[in-house]
Amino acid sequence: MRHPDAPAPGELLGSHYDQCFGCGGEQPHGLHLATRARDGVRVTAEFTVRPAHQGAPGLAHGGVLATALDETLGSLSWLLRVIAVTGRLETDYVLPVPVDTVLHLDAEATAVAGRKIYCRATGRIGGPDGPVAVRAEALFIEVKVDHFIDNGRPEEIRAAMNDPDSVRRVRAFEVNP
Numbered sequence: 001m002r003h004p005d006a007p008a009p010g011e012l013l014g015s016h017y018d019q020c021f022g023c024g025g026e027q028p029h030g031l032h033l034a035t036r037a038r039d040g041v042r043v044t045a046e047f048t049v050r051p052a053h054q055g056a057p058g059l060a061h062g063g064v065l066a067t068a069l070d071e072t073l074g075s076l077s078w079l080l081r082v083i084a085v086t087g088r089l090e091t092d093y094v095l096p097v098p099v100d101t102v103l104h105l106d107a108e109a110t111a112v113a114g115r116k117i118y119c120r121a122t123g124r125i126g127g128p129d130g131p132v133a134v135r136a137e138a139l140f141i142e143v144k145v146d147h148f149i150d151n152g153r154p155e156e157i158r159a160a161m162n163d164p165d166s167v168r169r170v171r172a173f174e175v176n177p
């Protein structure tokens with residue numbers, strides 16, 4: 001169920017961490033995904049494949065495409081108002097994705113059971129209604145903020161805790177009655 005305080009449909013979700021490879025603005029070769037809330041527990045995003053994202057000449061690396069799917073699926077957290085990490089991500093690569101292509105991503109949660117969030121995503125090329133190039137089914141697991149504090153490298157954790165925007169974002173996720 002969408003949380004009552006979830007961002008409204010159409011609203012841009014913003015980055016959860018400015019150094020994130022998927023969505024952070026401070027990663028020069030990152031994916032710079034900008035994700036929007038949609039109805040229900042659904043989000044959409046666009047990812048433009050850059051030369052830094054190649055695997056084969058002129059084609060997107062499969063791991064980068066998996067990252068785009070992972071990041072979009074992770075953004076469903078904003079609508080559920082929980083912090084969650086990827087437990088399992090199964091990816092189908094249906095079409096090659098050339099450099100400069102815009103990948104239109106669409107993710108939705110399909111079920112929640114305790115801490116487990118089941119979800120799926122597609123990435124289409126040639127427009128939001130174009131053919132599916134990649135798709136994923138995933139299981140995200142809800143965690144507390146301590147997951148990052150206990151496991152992250154101390155210098156980045158300290159920097160995040162000293163950044164008021166970062167603390168505000170995490171607090172918003174923690175309150176989930």
Ligand SMILES: CCCCCCCC/C=C\CCCCCCCC(=O)SCCNC(=O)CCNC(=O)[C@H](O)C(C)(C)COP(=O)(O)OP(=O)(O)OC[C@H]1O[C@@H](n2cnc3c(N)ncnc32)[C@H](O)[C@@H]1OP(=O)(O)O
Binds near residue numbers: 087141161
């Ligand atoms: C103040 C500032 C401080 C810092 C601020 C930070 C802010 C950050 C905000 C937001 C971040 C969002 C980041 C999104 C980025 C995109 C998403 C990613 O790429 S995340 C990275 C990749 N993923 C991992 O690194 C997980 C590594 N794995 C783990 O840590 C553990 O394995 C974890 C937490 C996933 C589960 O461990 P357990 O000990 O908590 O829980 P157990 O009991 O093992 O599992 C719970 C249930 O889930 C099932 N489960 C777990 N893993 C599964 C799997 N792989 N396949 C199937 N089921 C699985 C289990 O069978 C269990 O199910 P049953 O409740 O018994 O029914």
